Amino acid sequence: MRKILTTAAAALALLAGGVSANAEELRLSHQWSNKDIRHKVAQMVADEVAAANVDLNIKIFGSKSLFKPREQYKPLSRGQLDMTVLPLSYAGGQQPAYNLTLMPGLVKNHDHAARLSASPFMAALEEKMASDDVMVLVHGYLAGGFVGKDKCITKPSDVKGLQTRAAGKAFEQMLAGAGASIASMASSEIYNAMQTGVLNAANTSSSSFVSYRIYEQVKCYTPASDIALWFMYQPLLMNKVKFDSLNAKQQAALKSASAKAQAYYLAEAKKQDAASADVFRKAGVEIANMTAEDFAAWQAIATETSYKKFVNDVPDGQKLLDMALAVK
Numbered sequence: 001m002r003k004i005l006t007t008a009a010a011a012l013a014l015l016a017g018g019v020s021a022n023a024e025e026l027r028l029s030h031q032w033s034n035k036d037i038r039h040k041v042a043q044m045v046a047d048e049v050a051a052a053n054v055d056l057n058i059k060i061f062g063s064k065s066l067f068k069p070r071e072q073y074k075p076l077s078r079g080q081l082d083m084t085v086l087p088l089s090y091a092g093g094q095q096p097a098y099n100l101t102l103m104p105g106l107v108k109n110h111d112h113a114a115r116l117s118a119s120p121f122m123a124a125l126e127e128k129m130a131s132d133d134v135m136v137l138v139h140g141y142l143a144g145g146f147v148g149k150d151k152c153i154t155k156p157s158d159v160k161g162l163q164t165r166a167a168g169k170a171f172e173q174m175l176a177g178a179g180a181s182i183a184s185m186a187s188s189e190i191y192n193a194m195q196t197g198v199l200n201a202a203n204t205s206s207s208s209f210v211s212y213r214i215y216e217q218v219k220c221y222t223p224a225s226d227i228a229l230w231f232m233y234q235p236l237l238m239n240k241v242k243f244d245s246l247n248a249k250q251q252a253a254l255k256s257a258s259a260k261a262q263a264y265y266l267a268e269a270k271k272q273d274a275a276s277a278d279v280f281r282k283a284g285v286e287i288a289n290m291t292a293e294d295f296a297a298w299q300a301i302a303t304e305t306s307y308k309k310f311v312n313d314v315p316d317g318q319k320l321l322d323m324a325l326a327v328k
Contacts (some may be wrong), residue, residue: 135238
C-alpha cells in the first residue's frame with residue numbers, strides 16, 4: 001500500500017509541475033557547472049517548457065556527466081542525444097566551416113554578435129547543421145580578452161616576443177603572426193604557467209579569467225568591452241529529427257522558451273564581461289581597453305594568417321568569410 005501511495009504521489013507531483021507521467025523526455029548535455037551562464041540558459045528553456053504543460057520534459061546532464069565536451073556533436077547529429085549547449089567550433093572536424101565561429105576579428109561586440117546570429121552568414125552555417133540533422137534553438141556568443149603578466153596587451157606589437165596562450169587555433173595563428181611564441185594549454189593551466197614564468201600573456205573567456213583566479217598572477221587585464229577581439233559562438237542545439245517528431249504545441253513551447261533564453265543569454269553575456277573587469281580592478285590589476293585602431297591592426301594580421309588558412313582549407317571558405325565580414 002505504501003508503494004502504491006508513493007507512486008501516486010509522484011504522479012501528482014509531475015502533474016502539478018506541468019509535466020505528466022507520460023511526458024516525452026529530452027536529454028540535454030553540456031560540460032559546465034550549474035552556476036555557469038550556459039547551464040542557466042539550458043535550465044531556462046527546460047523550466048519554460050515544463051511550465052507550458054505540453055507533456056515535454058528536458059533532463060539536463062551537466063558537468064560532462066553524459067558526454068565529454070568535444071564528443072557531443074556526433075551523438076546529437078545521430079539522434080543519440082536530443083540537445084546540447086557547446087562551442088560550435090568543437091565540431092570543426094565534422095564541419096570545417098564552424099571554425100569561423102571562433103575567428104579573431106569577426107565579432108566586435110555583443111550587439112554585433114547578435115546581428116551575426118540573425119544574418120545570412122549564420123543561415124549558411126545552419127544549412128550545414130541541417131545536413132547533420134542539427135538545428136539551433138538558442139544563439140549566443142561569449143567574449144574574452146587578454147591578460148599580461150608584466151604589461152598590458154591591446155595591440156599586436158604588445159605580444160611580440162612573449163610566450164602567449166591563446167584560445168583556439170585561429171588565435172594562435174594570428175598571435176604567431178604578431179611575433180608571439182605560442183604555448184598551447186587548457187585555460188585551467190594558465191594560472192600555474194603564469195606563476196612559474198612559463199607564460200607572459202594569455203587569451204581566454206571572461207568567465208575563465210575569473211573562475212581560474214588569473215587576477216592573482218597578472219599586472220594588466222584587457223577585457224571585452226565596446227571593442228573585443230575574442231568571441232566564441234556557443235549555441236543551444238537540438239537534433240532536428242527529434243524536434244520534427246514533436247507535436248505542434250511542444251514545438252511552439254520550445255521555440256517560445258528559446259526566444260526568452262536567447263534574450264537572457266545576450267544580456268548576461270554583456271554583464272559577465274563588465275563583472276570580470278570589476279573583479280580584476282578590485283584585485284589591483286590595471287584595466288586596459290582595446291581601441292578601434294588596435295582592433296583593425298589585429299584584424300590585418302588575422303587576414304594574412306587565420307583567415308588565409310581558413311580560406312585555403314575550406315572549399316566555400318572565402319564565400320563564408322565574406323558573408324561574415326559583410327555584417328556590420
